[in-house]
Amino acid sequence: MADEILRLEGISKHFGGLHALQEVSFSVVGGEALGLVGPNGSGKTTLINVVCGLYTPNSGSIYLEGTKLGKMNPHRLARAGINRTFQVPQPFGSLTVRENIEIALSHRSGEGMSLDDILDFVNLGKWAGQEAGSLNAAQQKRLDLGRALALNPKVLFVDELGAGLNPVELAEVAVMLRSLLSGGRALVVVEHLMGFLDKLVDRVIVLNAGREIFHGALRSALDDDEVKRVFLGTVGA
Amino acid sequence: MLFEYSIIAGILLGLFYALMAMGLNLVFGVQRIINLAHGDMVMLGGFGAWELYYGYHLNPVLAIVVMVPITVVVGYGLYYLLIPRLKSAVDFETLSLVLFFGVSQVVEALSALGFGNNERSLPVTSIPSQPVHLFGQFYPADWWVAAGVALPLLGIFFLYLYRTRLGRETRAVMADEHEAVSVGIDAGRVSAISFGVGLALAAAAGVLAVFVFGGVDPSEGVSITITAFAIIVFGSLGNPLGTVVGSILFGVAYQLAQVYTPSWSNLVPYILVIGTMLLRPQGLFGRRTRVA
């Protein structure tokens, strides 16, 4: 049994009267990729924002490697090993690609990939001196991933990295993400594309309207009546 | 006694403040622009009334009728001159703020050059001037005139906003510009007209301000802008009715300060704006805004 990296217990988050997350609990272990799926607006990004400290949850607790995290600023969580990519990447547009990564590298205390390793990994070596704002959308997403990797996260949330990619690119990204599991890292992958998830994750959590409605293998999720209804409902709407 | 006086005076002046602040909120609601030159438009309205009174013997209240259509047209043109160029900028919000800061400087300087640096006032006899006696207190007549003129003007504005086609389109753009465009509304034209209407409201308030403030001078713009901004933030940005309620509460608070601690009363708008932004950025009526 691998070590537990991250555990959420009863996380709720409200925006005014809107219950974006209700009593969500799960955990991930090292070397595992967990899928997080759900229709639009079901609370996936909100969950990431809560775990990363951008939003304070209304209730619930988060544990990193067994230690309960109090209210912490996002930069401290990032340094502690929780990181994410953004659904809409927001690179530092007027800085070069290299500087974008260097900023994050300068806050890493332990071991990890070097600048060149990272640039190679996200396939941006050729653009290192280029302003990040001039990259195309797919490149900006890879840069965002590179920025997250620079802090050598123990658990990495990936928010719809696959959206807008063609099948060839998708297959590459799946391989890329799977290679990140080595060294006991945990991965939480938010994705709408089931085929993509199938190649990548062992388990999925399905959210609907902020509530967990399914937890288990991806295949059985696709057979689950409630999951089917939720997804067909949104497809039909 | 003094307390009741403050309440009544506050309500009277509150209606005037509502007129003074409404245009700023309209422009913000439609374009997400804070028109830092708003107070200078109020000031220009005052000078306009002065010129019309001494040049053409026009009663200040009638001056409003003359100025409203002119300012709508001027604002319409000004919009197309300044805004479309900016819309594409990344930092639209701050840049537009700096831009209107510049416009405010230009207007202030031109007014000082054209009208001189001294305060100008209109004779009280140009409007009904018999103080009004109520519950054992005297209230200056010009407060009643200001409230009496502001109230119907606000009424007309609300009719425009809620009962006309253009008003409906304006509210659609306020709610969501992209949605509005996608149902065929010409958001540019609506914004330009709103900008004109905002200026007209400011100019109308400016005429009354000559009496309420006891005069008009070129440097008064900044403090008027801040006061108007304090009111619209307090009453919730983008919410016209909130501006009316916010104005009346502000009027009362200001009058209470005037009565009980006159030398510190000028701080009221500053405290109001900073306090609101820090403690309740969405304002009284809680519509989610983009403050924080």
Add this chain to the structure above:
Amino acid sequence: MLESRSVEKPAAGVFRRKTLLLDLLAVAVPVVGFAFGINIFANELLLVYMMVYVALAHGINISYGFTGYLPFGYFGFFGAGAYGATLAILDLHVPALIGMLFGGVAGVLFGLLLLPLFRLRGAYFAIATLAAGEAIADIVANPSLQSVTNGPYGENLASVYSSGQIYVAALVFMALALLAVVLVKNSRFGLALRAIKESEYSAAMAGVNVVRMRSLAWVIAAAIAGVGGAIFGWATTVFYPSAVFDSAISVFAIVFALFGGTGSVWGPTLGTVLLYGLYSAVGLSSPQYFQLIYGLAIVVLVLFAPRGLVGFGRAAGRMISLRRAGANG
């Protein structure tokens, strides 16, 4: 296209050393210029004011150019500094030079008081500082505080006037402000500020302590305004609250910085020397003309040249290097 451009870039190390050198020159040239300028151009007070404005424009540079927060109420820090220094000199009897530091402390204290305003987004922040500036002006000038600040009647520093000391103080102050900008620009701190300006969330997820970095920049900007106001008050000798709490001070500093170009070390200095020089050359008799010209300058700059003079220079440089690249390729 993209790849060929990236090849043109020199190696990072060389590039950085070159810009650092240019930046240090941007400190040395004005310092030497003002040190010797007094021998050529005898209007000492004007040069002192100009140095103060160079520093103020760089305060705006740090706060707006690097951090993206525009303090319209910058004059509030300036006035706080003037009064802080004056009270220290007249009531605590500290030497005038030490009094200047008290001015900086007053600016910083006022700045710390306003730190909660950073919860606001840019435009709201700008206006909130304006309200704060007007508020502190009203408080200081309030007749109820006459025993402390002399209320609306102003202050008099004639007893400690010393033209030589004032000039040296202004020169050292300007040099320090310029050095601060060079440090900010060429350090990890500056990189972090630029990152925060682009995206606060991404910066936080890159491990940047957003709150601390931004507060630090703010405190530097506040200290500059505080000391600037102190030196201005000392040089002016007799001043009313309306002279040091004047929104025109914010206007000037912002225009100079924007005109020259923010985010650089040369820009705001050039902007100040050119525009303030013009202002003084034409004469102070009718300040409205300058308000008019500066107002128009802001409008034109925002609409047509949001990057200022330095932006023109960079654009020209890029065109030249592109043409050269074209010739080689």
